Amino acid sequence: MNAIDYFFGNTYRLDKPFLVGREEISYRDLYISYNHLAKWINEMVGTDKHIILLSVNNLFFVKMYLAIIKSGNICIPLDPGIEKENYRYIHELTEPKLIFLTREVEKRLELNSDQAWYPDTLPSSAENYTDEIPGSEFDRERCAEIIFTSGSTGKPKGVMISHKNLIANTSSIVEYLQLTQDDRMLVVLPFYYCYGLSLLHTHLRVGGSIVFNNSFIFLGGVLKSLIDYKCTGFAGVPSHFQILLRKSDSFKQTSFPDLKYVTQAGGKLAPVFIDEFRQAHPEVRFIVMYGQTEATARLSWLPPEVYDRRKGSMGRGIPGVELKVVNEKGELIRPGETGEVIARGDNIMMGYFADEEGTKNAIRNGWLYTGDLGTLDEDGYIYLTARSKEIIKVRGKRISPKEIEAVILALPEVIDCTIEGVEDDIEGEMLKA
Helix, strand or coil, X not given: CCHHHHHXXXXXXXXXXXXECCCCEEHHHHHHHHHHHHHHHHHHHCCCCEEEEECCCCHHHHHHHHHHHHCCCXXXXXXXXXXXXXXXXXXXXXXXXXXXXXXXXXXXXXXXXXXXXXXXXXXXXXCCCCCXXXXXXXXXXXXXXXXXXXXXXXXXXXXXXXXXXXXHHHHHXXXXXXXXXXXXXXXXXXXXXXXHHHHHHHHHHHCCEEEECCCCCCHHHHHHHHHHCCXXXXXXXXXXXXXXXXXXXXXXXXCCCCCCEEEECCCCCCHHHHHHHHHHCCCCEEEEEECCHHHCCCCEEECHHHHHHCCCCXXXXXXXXXXXXXXXXXXXXXXXXXXXXXXXXXXXXXXECCCHHHHHHHEECCXXXXXXXXXXXXXXXEEEEEECCCCEEECCEEECHHHHHHHHHCCCXXXXXXCEEEXXXXXXXXXXX
């Protein structure tokens, strides 16, 4: 089954809005639009081709993301603020047949390509479609998307995610969060990031709604969106919660009558901030989660009901995911000992694009070696202690120190340079040269 057919399996006939806010569209209209665009893409390039998508969160991104994957091609969503050098590297590596982007991004990257398509050059979506969902025999082992993250060598690594991975991850998240069509998520996380994409996938599946806010620096607008659009959920990385708690003058005092839960991933948030949030808003469930791009998004979660007894824990494996902590010999550690967290499940990536050696190092005997060090308690709850890989997480984004070092070393006054991650009260982790 094509993952897009799975997302819309129960919702494609709905006239209710999926996207709410400055841009709005119903499930039915979105279904018609992306199917039309998918057919158009097929006619241009066929299937199994790489297609780059560069845009902030908006209706254009949603339509093209769905259309690319529905067409049987491979979507490569990239940060619209990507550095020119990294863009050139990814473009040369993946050899995309099409590029969908906004003109602002094209101008910044100084692109001049006949592969490029923009929101105002897309075909109209006036064509009608039947209510049947085709593609049930589609091979779900095929690659659906490649998500690029920083690699330990300094070059971005392309994580290949299959249709099976997307379906498994979405199904699991829907189950443990108990999402329904009544849920409405305020989305501040970008969709080129696996955590952000998981919000899109899960709410499409259950018939919920999403609201975009691409300007988190304006905290008043974020709080206003939560209230005005009656959002039931909010998802963030550590810096989002640290800023809300320490930089906003009104967050703790403001009432959010519709907000039922928040989720936190993208790095470890110090318990002091979680305690502060729970004290300010005891009626809101605070759900700690842990994951990686290599796991499509999610590996574990900590139910709020056990937080006080498991403070500092990343929880246990989500439905369908098996987690273990092993020593350097691959043997299970005892409670209290430290080892590497490894994971197995249908959500584990296919591998790294054009990197056979990296794939072999990451996936061994069907297990993903996360590079995260941790320990277990007697009941199987995981506590992360450090990262073994040379990657630093800043605001949920994985950054290679080698990239920053290379820029600093290019300055004529600099002889040598080392970048390290340091704890920060607001950002969680920051770079220090």
